[in-house]
Amino acid sequence: MLSFIPALVVVASMQAVPPIIIETPEMLLEITPRTPDQMGSFYEARGFPKPMLEILKKQCFISVGMTNKTQDTIWMNLSDWEFTSQGKIINREHRDHWKQRWQKMNMPLNKQSTFRWTLIPETLDYLPGEREGGNIILPFTKGYFNLKAKFVTGKNKQGKTLVISTDKLFCAEDAP
Numbered sequence: 001m002l003s004f005i006p007a008l009v010v011v012a013s014m015q016a017v018p019p020i021i022i023e024t025p026e027m028l029l030e031i032t033p034r035t036p037d038q039m040g041s042f043y044e045a046r047g048f049p050k051p052m053l054e055i056l057k058k059q060c061f062i063s064v065g066m067t068n069k070t071q072d073t074i075w076m077n078l079s080d081w082e083f084t085s086q087g088k089i090i091n092r093e094h095r096d097h098w099k100q101r102w103q104k105m106n107m108p109l110n111k112q113s114t115f116r117w118t119l120i121p122e123t124l125d126y127l128p129g130e131r132e133g134g135n136i137i138l139p140f141t142k143g144y145f146n147l148k149a150k151f152v153t154g155k156n157k158q159g160k161t162l163v164i165s166t167d168k169l170f171c172a173e174d175a176p
Contacts, residue, residue, distance in 0.1 A: 017172045019065075022164050026070050026153070027126075029164060033172035034061040034135070042118075048111050052102070060140045060171035065133035068126035072159060075152045076124045083138060083169070085145040092138050095119050138171070145169050 019032040036057040044053055068074045083090040095116065102112045120134030146167045153159030 020166055020168050022166055024162065024164065026068070026162055027074060027151070027164075028067040028069060029149075030065040030133075031147075031166070031169065032063040032065075033170055034063055035172040035174050037174045038172075039135075043115070046111070046114055048115075049107060051105060052107055052111060052115075055101075058140060060138040062136045062138065062169065063133065064120055064136055065131060066126060067131040068128055070153070071128045072153050073128070073155055074126040074162065075157055076126065076149075077152075078120070078122050078136070080150040082148045083145060084148075085141050085143065090138055090141055090145060092136065095122060098137070140171050143170065 017033050017035070019030040022029040022031070036059075039059075039061045040053055040057045043056055048056075066074075066076065078092070081092075083092060098115065098119075099112065102115065118135050120132075120136055124132055126132060144167060146165065147169050148163065148165040151162040151164075153162060
């Protein structure tokens, strides 16, 4: 029985932050801040080199999962998402920024590919009933911050525009 105690301590110290849930008649959006230890462990388990891990553990990771509850297509474009803190825009780096950064550091291509796979695409169409997600990376920001996200609907993006917002986002930190 004593051999299980260290494992329990590790599990307890890596408790997940509960998701922020935004639900409208059209969609369900689950937004979960991830701690540096969570993301560092995830990437370390996949053999990421230490220089990549050191950079990634200094970022703010937000996992996003969205479900389309309509019978129409919902279009997501991350350029239509605005993150702000105290009235100032928090600039999210485009996924191309990360690709260039890893290339300049001569990181292995398979690690670059795995990293890209964990990010939510810049644009995505959600078909009726579809659920997709991934990570968004922001600069680490203290305190709560806001998200205002716009989505267009319709097969040809000619439908109504949906807008969701929350002031409950934050960058998760490791337990002391």
